Each structure stands twice: as structure tokens, then as C-alpha cells.
Amino acid sequence: MAHDHHDHxxxxxxxxxxxxxxxxxxxxxxxxxxxxxxxxxxxxxxxxIVDHFEHRVGPRNGARVVAKAWTDPAYKARLMEDATAAIAELGYAGGQGDHMIVVENTPEIHNVVVCTLCSCYPWPVLGLPPVWYKSSPYRSRVVIDPRGVLAEFGTELPAETEVRVWDSTAEIRYLVLPERPADTDGLDESALAALVTRDGMIGTARL
Incomplete structure (x- = not known):
């Protein structure tokens, strides 16, 4: 399986x-x-067009959503209840992000997102999908052997952690809310957003 984040x-x-x-x-x-x-x-x-994808669409948008959820319990509650509306509060909506669901990683549960039929992806918060996300090996194998695929990304999970795979569709797109890294209590939203990665919001990485 091709992992574009391994290419340097x-x-x-x-x-x-x-x-x-x-x-x-x-x-x-x-x-x-x-x-x-x-x-x-x-x-x-x-x-x-270049400005739109560099500054208005991309993982930095999703990172801002995650950082706000980490620091604002009321916003997190709205995000988990109605992700589409909560994400739109920050100005990110439309363009394959009209029906969003956020799934939260915890010590007990790790979520990972795929689109088994094609490459449905939440562009407003993650930008363009990476090559590996669209590849047939990822789309088929992550459903059958999620732990094995995650291990190939360098994400080793404890045996007791449940792995849940979410299949995006043309109607519904998913965003993973990663666990907040330890020892970050003193960081503001901007500093926290800088810690959030695209792969962390897809679920193939832990922060």
C-alpha cells in the first residue's frame, strides 16, 4: 500500500x-x-484557486476545529451533537462537507476513516485527499485488517483498544477528533492546532 507521508x-x-x-x-x-x-x-x-486550497481549504481548518473542541467544552458538545453546524460556526461548510459526523478517539476506542466505494472526503476541513486514501489497497484492507494497516502507518495500538472503521459516503463525511496530547494544558488554541495532523484526523495516526 502506498503511503505518501513516507515519501521524502x-x-x-x-x-x-x-x-x-x-x-x-x-x-x-x-x-x-x-x-x-x-x-x-x-x-x-x-x-x-491556489489561494483557496492553500489558505481556505485544508488540514489547518480541521486542526482549528480539533483545537477548539479540546479547549471549549461547550463547542465540543455542539460538535459531537451536530458536527456540520459546529464546523460551519468556524466558517467551514459546503463543498463535500455538508453532512459531517465527528468521532472521538479515547484510550478505549480508536477511529479510522475510509471510503470503500471511491474517495469521499471532507474537503472543507481536510483539503484534498492524499493519494493513499484513494488507493484500492487502503480502501479494501483497512476494513478487513484495520490494525495491520494502522501498523503500516506506524500506529501501534494496545490490544485492548477497540478499532472502529467509518465508511464515508456521498452523503456523510467523517472527521476523527484525536486524543489531546499529554502535557499540553498550558497551550492556547493556536499552539494546539499546530500539533494536529491530517492523518490524525483521518485516524491513521495518533498525536
Whole structure:
């Protein structure tokens, strides 16, 4: 099974300490320039799309939801009761996030999310799905052998911890509320959000 989070680029950088662009980045830039030159796309529209996915859609949104739930019991209660509405309170709604359910990890229960039919994914809070989430091996194996798949991600769970697998659909998307890391009582929401990872909100990692 492919795990894109195990892939690392080891560029040594140029003389100015910055890594040179990858071949893929160069190809994308060349294609973009060609499309703009031919009048097929508006540069401003491209910039708006990039800004949307970098700053308005992505795991940082989900991390903010998680951090607020960790620090605000009233918000957490609303999140667990009606995740769609509670997430919308923070400005994250629509675009494959219209029907959200949040499932909470505890010492006794570990949740992991999959979409066995395709790759349904909560874009407003997690951005674009990783390659491995869409792969057939992950989609089929995590249902049959969740502990084995989690172990491949480096997530070893105690034998007494129950693993629950949640199958997303076109109607319902899931978000895992990870356990709050120990010794973080003095951190504010911003610092806590920085600890939250995409894989932690899918359930393939523990924080």
C-alpha cells in the first residue's frame, strides 16, 4: 500500500539555501504559462484557486476545529451533537462537507476513516485527499485488517483498544477528533492546532 507521508524529497538546495523546484513543479508552471499565453485561463482565476486550497481549504481548518473542541467544552458538545453546524460556526461548510459526523478517539476506542466505494472526503476541513486514501489497497484492507494497516502507518495500538472503521459516503463525511496530547494544558488554541495532523484526523495516526 502506498503511503505518501513516507515519501521524502532530499534536495540539498542551491547556493542560496533554497531547494530547486521539482520536475513536476516545472512542468506545472510550463503548462500554466502556456494556457495563460493561449488565453485559455485567467491568471487571476488561477491565483484565486491556489489561494483557496492553500489558505481556505485544508488540514489547518480541521486542526482549528480539533483545537477548539479540546479547549471549549461547550463547542465540543455542539460538535459531537451536530458536527456540520459546529464546523460551519468556524466558517467551514459546503463543498463535500455538508453532512459531517465527528468521532472521538479515547484510550478505549480508536477511529479510522475510509471510503470503500471511491474517495469521499471532507474537503472543507481536510483539503484534498492524499493519494493513499484513494488507493484500492487502503480502501479494501483497512476494513478487513484495520490494525495491520494502522501498523503500516506506524500506529501501534494496545490490544485492548477497540478499532472502529467509518465508511464515508456521498452523503456523510467523517472527521476523527484525536486524543489531546499529554502535557499540553498550558497551550492556547493556536499552539494546539499546530500539533494536529491530517492523518490524525483521518485516524491513521495518533498525536
Amino acid at each position: 524529497d532530499h534536495d540539498h538546495g542551491d547556493d542560496h539555501g533554497q531547494a530547486p523546484p521539482s520536475d513536476m513543479a516545472l512542468r506545472v508552471k510550463a503548462l500554466e504559462s502556456l494556457m495563460v499565453e493561449k488565453g485559455l485561463v485567467d491568471p487571476a482565476a488561477l491565483d484565486a
